[in-house]
Amino acid sequence: MNIKNFFEDKFVPVAAKIAKQRHLLALRDGLVLSLPLLIVGSMFIIIGELPIQAYQDFMASVLGEGWGDFVWNDIFPATTGIIALLATFGITKSLVDSYDIDGLPAGAIAVAAFFLLNTLDAENNMWNADLFGAVNMFTGIIVALVVGEVYRRIVQKNLVIHMPDSVPPSISRSFTALVPAAIIIVGGFIIKILFRLTPFGDFSGFVTGVLSAPLKAVGTSYPGMLIILFFEQLLWFFGIHGSTIAWSFVDPIIQTATVENLAAFHAGTAIPNVVAQPFIDNFLQIGGSGATLPLVIFLLLFAKSRTLKDIGRLSAAPSIFNVNEPVVFGLPIVMNPFLVVPFILGPLVIMTITYVTMYFNIFPRLIGVNIPWTTPYFISGFLATGGRIGGVILQAINFCVAFLIWAPFLKSWDKRLVLEEEGALSER
Structure with a gap:
């Protein structure tokens, strides 16, 4: 088997x-x-x-x-x-x-x-x-x-x-x-x-x-986040709403950590927790689970196949508000063993970058406010860190890293679809 x-x-x-x-x-x-x-x-x-x-x-x-x-x-x-x-x-x-x-x-x-x-x-x-x-x-x-x-x-x-x-x-x-x-x-x-x-x-x-x-x-530890995030993406690959299952186990823990950060922010003391609710919603899920907003941008700017261009246009507006079902099921990423690699790898890499840089206070930690998960990227980073530009810079780094991870796989997938479309035209 x-x-x-x-x-x-x-x-x-x-x-x-x-x-x-x-x-x-x-x-x-x-x-x-x-x-x-x-x-x-x-x-x-x-x-x-x-x-x-x-x-x-x-x-x-x-x-x-x-x-x-x-x-x-x-x-x-x-x-x-x-x-x-x-x-x-x-x-x-x-x-x-x-x-x-x-x-x-x-x-x-x-x-x-x-x-x-x-x-x-x-x-x-x-x-x-x-x-x-x-x-x-x-x-x-x-x-x-x-x-x-x-x-x-x-x-x-x-x-x-x-x-x-x-x-x-x-x-x-x-x-x-x-x-x-x-x-x-x-x-x-x-x-x-x-x-x-x-x-x-x-x-x-x-x-x-x-x-x-x-x-x-x-x-809220790094190994804990790594395991939960991996299984979230794996479940999505099989067409199951991974976010609902994976994060339901730790939602109470995350909410507790979020309010602890808020209390520390109010008291003017050091923010205690790296992981809080915006860590997941506003820094890891760029356009939705799997960091798919960079994928949609690639389709809009660089795709040559008609299929990927159409998917990019249809997915653009929802992805801005972190709704990515059109691209997850339309590309598709679900049950696609080729695209599952960046779909899993991208979130794990940007989670590592976010965790490490916040842990060592290279970028500001999250002050404990709950930012709606539909808040557009970059705006959410500014708000979640209490109006600090460092949150936006970290989001920009994560976006670029996710884009670079998606790019080679999408180029190859795009080339394959172009050949299929040209073959279909030649048969007519």
Whole structure:
């Protein structure tokens, strides 16, 4: 059995099953729930912190000194600052919905369990707002998955209070959730008491110390990025949405690292993490997975075959906004063993360049704002690094390197298509 047949027969079916796995889908959909708020919050941070002195002076003259304080005092706590709460609710609801059960009450119960498993600030008798942010993301994920499974099992076993059909659905739904809520809250309280007897103090302390930190260290490391990126591109080659599968495992880790960078930027301290969300969306995926924008530029400028010229024109506009399905399936790159080499090699090389240069602070690290993945290249690099030209220069280097990797393969593919088109014309 050759390598291609092995992947088609053994690897691809497994990957397809993973792509449909309900818990991974719930994780993805639950995190997506917070994406609009993260992006809006990031846009306000860019507005308030853009490092252009003339701009800052102008805004201060119009709105007064400290004009940007609203970003951190008001916008940030209401958007990025509640990402763990949103994830807890969204993941639970999505998971329970996947069993054809109403997930809305389960999401509310999961949020209550999240609060229960955290500890009040005893001195002020209030919740510490830091608990709701990315530092508690893993706690929220675990609570969401456990509550979702417990809730749906109770409902499926019909251990619920049923109301007559004449009762309005909203009220009936509340009574349906009554027994699951009682069981989950009592169970959560018992877990809380048990963790008070440990050195961790509470469940969140255990998750952060034992699970979150090691996973983050692995998931945001250079070897971790290398492996994940390789499998993402390989899955795309077989026609499977590699980005959905590969990054769903590490999205919580990446989001945590992103918010840590944002906190450091706010505090004026050194940015701690090389890898954050824009590292993937805005530096590696040049025009989409596989760094295909340089490919499209090559087709527009240098292709001689009619086929490649047409694909280049059709793919140009979507590629500017990092949508590359037209070129991935139209060229095609999918199931094309010749073009898979630059499709995999290009992202691995530019990831290495980006990681190394940011690690040694040759180019600025990412300040932790979430830039929409559809933001055109070069603009995104400027914004993701807090308005620093170094981000644009690094993107330009990555673009040129990816172009040079694609070029020889595309020249050969173009020459082959020209011969095929000339042969077709001569037969007419």
